[in-house]
């Protein structure tokens with residue numbers, strides 16, 4: 001029998017719906033660590049930037065000394081998944097951000113904050129997402145003051161749209177959704193991310209498989 005340890009995925013825990021992501025990742029087979037300090041980034045196979053308020057996540061990440069180390073890990077190829085405010089944090093450019101707002105960047109896209117307008121601040125949509133397991137089953141996507149991708153470069157793969165709006169993307173090991181899969185009771189987005197983390201782990205860490 002070959003035994004392998006589960007991948008270790010961090011959840012940036014400065015603000016936002018951290019607990020729901022921790023639970024969804026654990027259900028998807030990952031070991032999870034909440035990250036509030038730079039040293040807690042060490043040894044991770046992936047990182048989730050949760051939804052919440054991107055201006056607050058940005059400000060606290062900089063105060064806690066996490067901004068530069070997370071930027072460096074993104075550029076070094078660590079798998080990172082950003083949901084809603086987390087998607088904003090992974091965008092190279094943002095529209096309707098605060099004047100001094102910064103992002104980790106990494107995905108060659110321009111994201112507009114709060115793009116779906118006040119009258120539909122929150123809504124749910126059944127999305128067709130071919131990249132997920134059982135793609136014929138629509139994903140119950142919950143949008144809460146959600147951003148949308150306005151422009152993206154050729155290296156960015158579009159995973160889902162609502163009408164014409166791009167709401168889920170992947171670029172290499174970086175994954176981002178406008179919506180909140182952690183509150184939907186459907187773990188297929190987290191399962192996709194854990195698979196990306198497993199592939200990265202296998203590529204960068206020598207396998208210590210014990211045969212018995």
Ligand SMILES: NC(=O)CC[C@H](N)C(=O)O
Nearest residue numbers: 051052053054084085145
């Ligand atoms: N649910 C969310 O994460 C909302 C994101 C929020 N509108 C922002 O700009 O950060």
